[in-house]
Amino acid sequence: MQPASGSDGDDGRSVGDGGPQRIGWFRYFFDEDRWEWSPEVERLHGYEPGTVNPTTELVLSHKHPDDFRQVADTIDMIRRRRQAFRSRHRIRDAHGNVHFVAVLGDELRNESGEVVGTYGFYVDLTAEERVHQSQMTTELLRIAERRSAIEQAKGMLMMVYNIDEGAAFNLLRWRSQEANIKLVRLAEQLVADFRQANHSGDLSRARYDQLFMTAHERAR
Template identity: 55%
Template sequence: MPGDDTVEQALAGGSPQRVGWFRFYFADERWEWSDQVQRLHGYEPGTVTPTTELVLSHKHPDDYVEVAATLDEIRRTHKTFSTRHRIIDTRQMVHDVIVIGDRLCDEDGEVVGTHGFYVDVTETDRVRDELVNAAVAEIAENRAVIEQAKGMLMLIYRISNQSAFELLKWRSQETNVKLRVLADQLLADFAKLTYEEVLPPRGTFDHLLLTAHLRAQPDDARAKSAS
């Protein structure tokens, strides 16, 4: 079996096609989409300039009102958010997506917009899914912490095992933090939350997920602090 670094690189490397980032600036209603998000909507990278009108035009008719209301609330409150809804791409294919966003601040700490990521959680039989499942099986025996973090994400966001893994994998790649280290930090963050029978608002988990890399420590640093 490959060494830890090799496995981590295999899992965190590459460019997941089902997860991509976005930015939205409040002042001029300016959007930015990663190549993955452009493809998710059916566009080749560089061929479209996203606008609020375009973003909303791709929402499923049954989800349009809720998404538009969420966007209005973000403009007004500048809060973190997460939403699960459907979009329709240029080929009229429906995608089930989760969108999670956090505050986007300028150099002075002023909130100027929101940024985050799309996760395509549409059930599919593509070969790539089989490869992801194989990777999950390979690390399951010595990556219990990743499995626990996936379980938490599945519970909080009501997504599948595979989609939870895609989410962790993408955050690992984007933040350059090892998958297991990131998962361990998420579990530590979740464990520190104080609540009784009802879970905290989902926005609390959104913020922890988007900022876990800022608190995560490399393995060698953890070992030193524990000694």
């Protein structure tokens, strides 16, 4: 295992220091107890890509002590129940820097349709909520009034997850590819879903997570 150099752009920065947002994917195979990390997730944990083989032990070793039990219980739960999950917690990278992350996982199925693991993404978040729910609602509605579907969806994801434009587009593109659905159709569904959530007053971050990961099912 080789820690990533702190001099390489975004590496070695804590979330609250104004560094760029990072998004990366992961996969976890239950029976093999095997993890796969994208290069972005490796860097998020402080390692150069290709220099670490993630294990459950390694994953847990990076959790903030105050969040360790929550994450350990979540991993145990998804192994037993084989279901989707979401988590918000802190990690310590190989350099000791603390990152606030959102992790969202969906069911990973084999060719027979059997759930064999979970897959999803990490979002590197800031330490504080910058936007109150009322401000978020106003901004989401403003975005929806004047942009195309993809631009609207990007803007909404930027507000909900507090990420930059490039990260929002990468998130949309990743979900489009994983769900095998056209990007514009996915964006249209997300915009409709987010508008409905605002109209109904259901503005919890967990609700937005659920809408994002299941939008492709309603867009068929």
